[in-house]
Amino acid sequence: MLLSKLRQALICLLAGKVTLSYPAKPRPPEEGFRGYPEVDVNKCIGCGACAAVCPARLIKIEDVDQTTRRMTRLLERCVFCGRCAEVCPEDAITMSKQFELTSDQARQDLTHVCEVFMATCKRCGRCYEPATPLDRIMEPGFRHDQIDRGGDRCPYPELRAPDSESPSTDEHDEHDEHLDEPVSAQVAQVVEAK
Amino acid sequence: MTTQELATQLQERFDAEQGEPDGLASPGWLSVTVCSDRLLDAIRWLWEDAGYRFLISAGSDLRRERGKYLVTNLFAQDEHGIYLAVHTEVDPEQPSIPSITPIVPAANWTERELRDMIGVVPEGHPDPRRLVLADDWPEDLYPLRWDVEHGIKPPPSDCQVPREPPPEGSSVVPLGPYFPSLEEPAYFRLFVEGEEVVGADYRGFYNHRGIEKMGCSVLTYNQIPFIAERICGICGCVHSTAYCQAVERAAGIEIPERAKYIRTIMLELERMQSHLLWLGIAGHIVGFDTVLMQTWRMREPIMWLSEKLSGNRRVYGGNIIGGVRLDIPTEVHQDVLDMLDKLETEWKALYKSIPGDTSLMARLRGTGVLPHELAVERCVVGPTARGSGVAIDTRLDHPYAAYDRLEFEKCVHDGCDNLSRTLVRLDETLVSIGLIRQALQQMPDGPILTQIDEDIPGGFEGFSGVEAPRGEVVHWVLTGDENRPTRWRPRAPTYANLQVVPPMLKGSQLADAPINIASFDPCFSCTDRMEVVDMRTDDEYD
Amino acid sequence: MLKKLCKKAFFKSLWIYHTNTGACNGCDIELIDVLTPYYDAERFGMKLVGSPRHADVLVCCGPVTRQVVPALKRLYEAVPDPKLVIAVGSCASGGGIWYDSYNIVGGVDVVLPVDYYIPGCPPRPEAILHGVAMALGLVEKQVEAEGLRQLPDRPETVPMDVPEHRGRK
Numbered sequence: 085m086l087l088s089k090l091r092q093a094l095i096c097l098l099a100g101k102v103t104l105s106y107p108a109k110p111r112p113p114e115e116g117f118r119g120y121p122e123v124d125v126n127k128c129i130g131c132g133a134c135a136a137v138c139p140a141r142l143i144k145i146e147d148v149d150q151t152t153r154r155m156t157r158l159l160e161r162c163v164f165c166g167r168c169a170e171v172c173p174e175d176a177i178t179m180s181k182q183f184e185l186t187s188d189q190a191r192q193d194l195t196h197v198c199e200v201f202m203a204t205c206k207r208c209g210r211c212y213e214p215a216t217p218l219d220r221i222m223e224p225g226f227r228h229d230q231i232d233r234g235g236d237r238c239p240y241p242e243l244r245a246p247d248s249e250s251p252s253t254d255e256h257d258e259h260d261e262h263l264d265e266p267v268s269a270q271v272a273q274v275v276e277a278k
Numbered sequence: 279m280t281t282q283e284l285a286t287q288l289q290e291r292f293d294a295e296q297g298e299p300d301g302l303a304s305p306g307w308l309s310v311t312v313c314s315d316r317l318l319d320a321i322r323w324l325w326e327d328a329g330y331r332f333l334i335s336a337g338s339d340l341r342r343e344r345g346k347y348l349v350t351n352l353f354a355q356d357e358h359g360i361y362l363a364v365h366t367e368v369d370p371e372q373p374s375i376p377s378i379t380p381i382v383p384a385a386n387w388t389e390r391e392l393r394d395m396i397g398v399v400p401e402g403h404p405d406p407r408r409l410v411l412a413d414d415w416p417e418d419l420y421p422l423r424w425d426v427e428h429g430i431k432p433p434p435s436d437c438q439v440p441r442e443p444p445p446e447g448s449s450v451v452p453l454g455p456y457f458p459s460l461e462e463p464a465y466f467r468l469f470v471e472g473e474e475v476v477g478a479d480y481r482g483f484y485n486h487r488g489i490e491k492m493g494c495s496v497l498t499y500n501q502i503p504f505i506a507e508r509i510c511g512i513c514g515c516v517h518s519t520a521y522c523q524a525v526e527r528a529a530g531i532e533i534p535e536r537a538k539y540i541r542t543i544m545l546e547l548e549r550m551q552s553h554l555l556w557l558g559i560a561g562h563i564v565g566f567d568t569v570l571m572q573t574w575r576m577r578e579p580i581m582w583l584s585e586k587l588s589g590n591r592r593v594y595g596g597n598i599i600g601g602v603r604l605d606i607p608t609e610v611h612q613d614v615l616d617m618l619d620k621l622e623t624e625w626k627a628l629y630k631s632i633p634g635d636t637s638l639m640a641r642l643r644g645t646g647v648l649p650h651e652l653a654v655e656r657c658v659v660g661p662t663a664r665g666s667g668v669a670i671d672t673r674l675d676h677p678y679a680a681y682d683r684l685e686f687e688k689c690v691h692d693g694c695d696n697l698s699r700t701l702v703r704l705d706e707t708l709v710s711i712g713l714i715r716q717a718l719q720q721m722p723d724g725p726i727l728t729q730i731d732e733d734i735p736g737g738f739e740g741f742s743g744v745e746a747p748r749g750e751v752v753h754w755v756l757t758g759d760e761n762r763p764t765r766w767r768p769r770a771p772t773y774a775n776l777q778v779v780p781p782m783l784k785g786s787q788l789a790d791a792p793i794n795i796a797s798f799d800p801c802f803s804c805t806d807r808m809e810v811v812d813m814r815t816d817d818e819y820d
Numbered sequence: 821m822l823k824k825l826c827k828k829a830f831f832k833s834l835w836i837y838h839t840n841t842g843a844c845n846g847c848d849i850e851l852i853d854v855l856t857p858y859y860d861a862e863r864f865g866m867k868l869v870g871s872p873r874h875a876d877v878l879v880c881c882g883p884v885t886r887q888v889v890p891a892l893k894r895l896y897e898a899v900p901d902p903k904l905v906i907a908v909g910s911c912a913s914g915g916g917i918w919y920d921s922y923n924i925v926g927g928v929d930v931v932l933p934v935d936y937y938i939p940g941c942p943p944r945p946e947a948i949l950h951g952v953a954m955a956l957g958l959v960e961k962q963v964e965a966e967g968l969r970q971l972p973d974r975p976e977t978v979p980m981d982v983p984e985h986r987g988r989k
Contacts (some may be wrong), residue, residue: 094625095572100463103860104573106946107953113944114586139497139504140910140917160914160927163941165504167594170603177590184962185945188952190913190937193963232450340868412886414925421922429920455891463840463888484887488921496920505917511846511942559858574856581853586943592846592942693928 113179113181120182127176130200134168154199160190279358279636281308292320309363309739314375330355332384333752336767337396339423341370347398349375350427356675361741368398369401384657387777395422400593408439410483421491428495442479444469455484473788477778493766503597515548516746518597520753526598528740528757533728537601538680539721544594546710551580552747553703556799564641564658565795568572576624579617601727611718618711629704646794648782649694659771660749662798665699667692672745686715696797746771748799772800831982833865837875838890843882847909859945866952872898880928883911883918897933913937
């Protein structure tokens with residue numbers, strides 16, 4: 085009994101004081117850590133490969149006109165798996181080491197919007213068979229007009245956020261003068277153009 | 279007995295037809311179809327005479343493909359290393375099937391789930407209450423049917439799940455769904471007479487997230503490993519490994535040798551951190567917080583190493599179909615070995631100091647007795663089974679990844695109490711250290727990922743078992759045509775272990791209930807998938 | 821206004837009640853990790869308590885499942901005012917990988933007003949400490965300061981020349 089307690093005391097004593105001084109001193113993660121996915125918009129060709137592989141399905145694609153594709157990333161849902169960075173044919177996405185993502189308004193702070201000039205997409209075909217990326221983005225769950233933050237269709241009416249009656253009125257729509265034609269028509273255009 | 283002999287026997291006795299031709303190609307895996315009239319006979323023979331252990335059943339909606347529902351019961355024979363799937367087709371006009379629970383008590387939950395999720399009624403089930411879905415979920419909406427949308431949010435109904443009445447003369451102590459000692463939501467009603475527990479009723483599945491439905495409706499083959507990994511935040515890697523192996527088996531994909539070793543190493547790292555975590559939680563529950571602090575301190579270097587190897591502390595995200603994404607380069611081998619040496623020294627010191635500690639022994643020895651026979655009857659797995667003298671370990675009985683090339687032994691104790699289960703985990707951590715050392719030494723060079731050029735064909739079955747820290751994880755996959763499985767059925771070890779809690783609590787002291795439950799290392803999240811939780815351990819996790 | 825008040829009220833020590841609203845356990849474990857020797861959140865007066873009635877902060881991990889909704893609402897009412905709600909993990913922040921499943925109502929903010937979000941899957945213990953320190957007013961928010969957010973008033977439309985090799989001829 086006593087011996088056992090002495091052994092236990094020894095374990096604690098040998099360990100000593102180990103507490104790290106974070107957050108007073110920074111503690112960067114190891115090389116290869118998968119943190120906030122940063123997008124180099126100059127490299128992005130808008131092929132949609134990242135949207136097709138994302139397990140959380142948080143990359144929404146919207147074709148605002150024939151030559152502009154807007155990609156909205158709802159990063160508050162990101163699971164940091166790094167698949168998007170892995171499949172990107174242009175290496176436009178890197179998993180940064182940024183992990184201090186605390187925010188008091190995650191939906192604004194962690195929504196990333198980028199617009200890409202789309203001449204390339206029509207002949208992309210580099211990462212998949214030609215039909216695939218376009219087919220993919222027409223599937224439910226991939227389109228900007230279907231942004232679902234969870235809760236919009238909440239079964240309990242009293243829990244529904246007041247603005248969820250019209251889910252399309254989030255902040256970037258106010259600045260959006262392109263959305264005058266229905267999205268399905270735009271998709272049709274892209275398909276035709278292809 | 280080989281799978282060929284088994285197939286012949288089943289054919290002669292029960293007119294069982296062999297399933298897909300690939301079923302026989304892989305030794306250790308057989309799939310047969312039995313008509314529902316002969317099902318009970320076949321199950322009785324497997325269970326009572328042939329020594330098969332029940333794993334799980336799965337209901338699939340194949341009305342589009344074959345015009346039927348398919349109910350699959352999965353069994354394992356550990357001596358011969360055989361996994362067996364017994365399919366029964368069910369007519370959609372009359373969705374019912376004879377219940378096997380009266381023969382195999384371990385099938386209780388999974389048959390209730392069958393009724394909840396796919397609407398096939400097990401006739402003659404002793405406890406036909408709702409299990410998985412929310413209390414206010416409408417009565418006749420079955421989420422796993424193909425024509426039910428994965429995102430359906432039906433308005434609340436006034437459906438009520440009846441509670442089990444307490445035995446005469448006892449009072450009810452409700453625990454949950456949130457209560458101080460439990461982290462995860464679960465609702466227990468303990469029936470007590472004085473201090474003695476005479477029974478328990480459990481309502482869990484508060485963490486049910488609909489993973490199976492998502493796997494069969496919106497995700498693709500290579501997205502599922504990431505959602506599978508999030509079935510459980512403590513032992514997620516086992517789920518993605520089991521899923522990938524099941525699909526690889528279904529599609530006949532051979533993965534590179536190096537990938538097998540990498541999977542082995544990540545699985546063993548996960549086992550070590552999980553056992554350390556468990557010991558800390560157990561220490562906390564019995565009121566010995568020094569154990570919590572010190573074991574978690576020892577565990578931290580494992581987490582840092584995981585972050586270095588995989589890019590994330592807990593959810594490695596390394597498995598995809600055809601191999602792994604993350605290599606373990608030679609430069610970090612030394613880091614791994616250093617960590618293992620340090621951990622081994624500290625672990626041995628800890629090991630020596632535990633058996634002599636009378637305060638720990640008072641709480642562990644002789645409490646939470648799970649008799650050997652009950653453990654066999656209820657098909658418990660993992661350290662829970664091995665602590666009751668049931669020598670099963672998937673790593674040796676049904677080898678996968680690189681385990682058939684590594685040398686190690688099963689850790690079995692036959693005390694049947696909380697102490698035995700603790701000792702099994704203490705031993706296994708040392709075994710894991712040895713396994714990682716061997717794997718690092720033997721790991722060949724080469725590619726880590728097989729290029730898959732063709733689509734995965736539909737209509738094939740795959741099955742895989744993986745030994746998780748808590749017991750055997752099994753994943754069964756039926757491939758489909760739209761780049762995703764038609765049906766994917768994971769089973770977490772706690773699903774099997776938790777069902778034994780009510781019979782085991784009977785006759786114990788109320789004060790011991792938390793450690794008794796915790797000694798199973800229950801993981802509600804996995805079970806509820808799946809999920810649920812319990813009282814457990816979790817306690818505090820909090 | 822409320823935020824200022826909160827800052828005033830919470831600048832010393834936070835007593836935390838931890839709930840699992842449907843999580844996979846990953847975040848729960850990391851949260852306990854924060855209390856163990858290497859991170860030791862008790863330095864900041866943070867402490868896990870056993871009853872919501874003792875707590876200042878409700879920490880939620882996981883997407884909110886249908887079963888949990890009534891219990892969670894009762895829990896929130898049991899925490900005395902003023903109170904904070906912190907959502908830990910990507911699932912609690914926005915529903916995570918499960919956001920559109922039939923049994924998921926959404927992130928925690930669908931049911932309760934959330935004051936701080938700590939995304940991550942699971943967040944590192946350092947990230948949780950950072951979140952707590954932010955609630956205490958010790959550190960600054962990083963996501964906006966770093967310019968990680970690009971607003972539509974500076975559109976990132978990048979007309980670029982298309983190099984020949986990108987085409988599929």
